[in-house]
Every structure is written in structure tokens, then in C-alpha cells.
Amino acid sequence: MRTFRVGGAVRDALLGLPVHDEDWVVVGATPDEMIDAGYLPVGKDFPVFLHPDTREEYALARTERKTGRGYHGFAFHAAPDVTLDQDLARRDLTINAIAQAEDGALIDPHGGQQDLRAKVLRHVTEAFREDPVRILRVARFAARFSDFSLAPETLELMRAMVKEGEADHLVPERVWQELARGLMEHKPSRMFEMLRACGALERILPEVERLWGVPQRAEYHPEVDTGVHNMMVLDMSARLQAPLPVRFACLTHDLGKGTTPEDILPKHIGHEQRSAALLKTVSNRLRVPNECRELADVVAREHGNIHRSEEFGAGALVRLLERCDAFRKPQRFELVLLACECDARGRLGLEERPYPQKDRLLAALGAARSVDTAAIAEQARERGLAGDQIGAQIQKARTEAVAAHSGGHVDP
Known part of the structure; x- marks a missing residue:
């Protein structure tokens, strides 16, 4: 069983920004082993646990498979044989797909550090197109990191998702959640700029x-x-x-x-x-x-x-x-x-x-x-x-x- 710091905490630390919340992924463990170690299970759709002392979230490494339309149309697989690379491959943007081992070493199979330096928002893999919430997340990150550009291939993928009707299956609560977070970012207009550019704003607002x-x-x-x-x-x-x-x-x-x-x-x-x-x-x-x-x-x-x-x-x-x-x-x-x-x-x-x-x-x-x-x-x-x-x-x-x-x- 190994744990890795992942996602926004790693990204923000590399950017020299304050780190407010830390998320962790666990490789090589079962839910029973996590509970035996004192972790509190809280995940509804997949195994997520709270650390017994810090109360930070620890999720078992997982893969996902598209089973239907929209945010809920996924089947998740979490098992000891799921690798860290497999877990990182399912994430939305390369800058969010960097992990850090307990000894401080960075695991970056998708070039997230390079995109941080170039200030580019870029999707990790074609699996991005399976979750329409990622359109909203990219727009929100554009509002947060207002000096980052959107990779042309990611914009084209977002446009294709909208044309395929994925944005029509967004759950209202998730739309509001992402919009509310985007409204509170440094330059909220960029969220709407991105949503307009891919055609999603016409669908949701x-x-x-x-x-x-x-x-x-x-x-x-x-x-x-x-x-x-x-x-x-x-x-x-x-x-x-x-x-x-x-x-x-x-x-x-x-x-x-x-x-x-x-x-x-x-x-x-x-x-x-x-x-x-x-x-x-x-x-x-x-x-x-x-x-x-x-x-x-x-x-x-x-x-x-x-x-x-x-x-x-x-x-x-x-x-x-x-x-x-x-x-x-x-x-x-x-x-x-x-x-x-x-x-x-x-x-x-x-x-x-x-x-x-x-x-x-x-x-x-x-x-x-x-x-x-x-x-x-x-x-x-x-x-x-x-x-x-x-x-x-x-x-x-x-x-x-x-x-x-x-x-x-x-x-x-």
C-alpha cells in the first residue's frame, strides 16, 4: 500500500500558490484494509476515505468505464491491481494529473509540469469526452488561471462534446456548483468566454x-x-x-x-x-x-x-x-x-x-x-x-x- 498526493495540491504547490486542501490516492489497498487502518469510508460511488487524524480525503486508485449519458453514466473499478498511471490517466487536465510520492518525487506521465510552465490547459486523454462536467471544470480553471491559454485540441474536443449532446445531460446541481465556483474566481468572465467558445453556454445558460x-x-x-x-x-x-x-x-x-x-x-x-x-x-x-x-x-x-x-x-x-x-x-x-x-x-x-x-x-x-x-x-x-x-x-x-x-x- 502506497499513498500519493495528487491533483490541485500538487499543481498549486508547483505554481507557488497556497495549498488549502490536499487529496491523496492510495495504490495497492482494499476498502477493508483502509477501514482496518482506521480510515472512515465516505464515498458513495467509489471508495473514498477520511484520514483518522487529518480528515483529508484518501481515494483508492481507480479506473472508470462509460455506461451512459451525463455525469452519473460511469462504472468505477477500484482494486489493488489498479496502478497510479491508470488513475492519473482518467483525470481531466494534465496540470491536475501530477502525483507526488511520500519522498517528494513527482510522477508526471502526461506532461503536466510542461503545461504549467507553458501556461496551457490541456486534456489528458480522449476519456475527457466521457464526462460533460469537465467542460465546466475547464471553463472554471480558465477563470482561476486567467493567464493560461486553452489548448486548441482541447477546445475542439469540448466543441465535439457539445455537438454530441453531452452538455444536455448535465445535472442542474453540478452546473450550479461549477458556475458558483467559477463566479468566485479571479476573472469570472473567462469562464463564460470558454463556455461560449465551445458552444456550451447556449445549452446551459x-x-x-x-x-x-x-x-x-x-x-x-x-x-x-x-x-x-x-x-x-x-x-x-x-x-x-x-x-x-x-x-x-x-x-x-x-x-x-x-x-x-x-x-x-x-x-x-x-x-x-x-x-x-x-x-x-x-x-x-x-x-x-x-x-x-x-x-x-x-x-x-x-x-x-x-x-x-x-x-x-x-x-x-x-x-x-x-x-x-x-x-x-x-x-x-x-x-x-x-x-x-x-x-x-x-x-x-x-x-x-x-x-x-x-x-x-x-x-x-x-x-x-x-x-x-x-x-x-x-x-x-x-x-x-x-x-x-x-x-x-x-x-x-x-x-x-x-x-x-x-x-x-x-x-x-
């Missing part, structure tokens, strides 16, 4: 794919193309180190522009409502977590109003805050504003401009939240008011507080 080629008004969008703008917004969210819900909101905030009637282009009247409707479709299809879909919904519906909020009086500001549910969820509202800032700065030549709407709206929220709503409600009830009447009194008091704070007027 047609709502995003159709944004390219859609014009916008140049006075607001010097980059003009909606797809280009969308990717600039996404990369701005990475630059500002936004959390995942904000990055997802940036990806989906303008989906409605892809369905704008041609006779009103380059204007996009009503795109906010269309974006919210398409967002719901995407979120249901990919089973997006509620935290992400709910924030994205607010951004899709209200980003235009938030951009224009410098023109609003106190009453309009309070109504905007109410629609954003800012009084109940002030922390989420701050993330909504961060997404809107990404949208405003994700434009050609405007990346460094300030976004004063954020500070003004947060100040308005602070002033409105200073109102003692419980006392106002009690006074209203004493006057015989109820329900919406009490709500109107609270809204009036909040509007007056915002107006007093800003020195502005109480608009109707």
Missing part, C-alpha cells in the same frame, strides 16, 4: 448567451455590446471582492435586454421586469440557492431606479427602500448597492468613477430607520387607525426623517 450582439445606448454604455458589458460587470464584482450572491446578481441583472424588441433598440424599456422573469426561470432550472436568487431579483428589478436615485426626493427614496425590503434586510440592501456599483463601473472607460448613489441611499436608510415605528403605530391605533392606515403613517414619518436628514423636500 441561453439567457446569458443571447446578450452578445445586443446594442445599448453609447452615452450610457461606451462598450455598446450588452454581453461585453455583462462580463465587465462580472469582473468588477471580482475586483471589489463581492460575495457569491452579488456576483450572481451581476451575471443576471440585464437578462431582459436579450429579449428587447428590435424596433426599440438600442433603448431597453422595461428590461428590468423581463430580467426578473428570466432570472426566475434560470434560478428554477439550476436550483439556485434562495440567498442568491432573492438578492438577484432585487437587483434585476431595481438597479435602474437605484442608478437614478440621485434625482429622487424623500418620498421616492422611501418607496424605493420599501421595494428593496431594506428596512427588514439592511445587510442585504448593502449587497444590492454593491451589485449596482459593479453595474455602474462595469463600463468601458468608467471603471474608476465614483458611485455616490450608494452613500446617499445608505444615509437615507439610516435616517428612515431612526423612526420609532412602534410608537407611531401605537399612536395611530389610539386614533382608531388600522392596517394600511398605520403603514401610511409610518411611511410619512420615514419620509419626513429622510427629508430632514438630507435638507430636501417631502415629495408626494
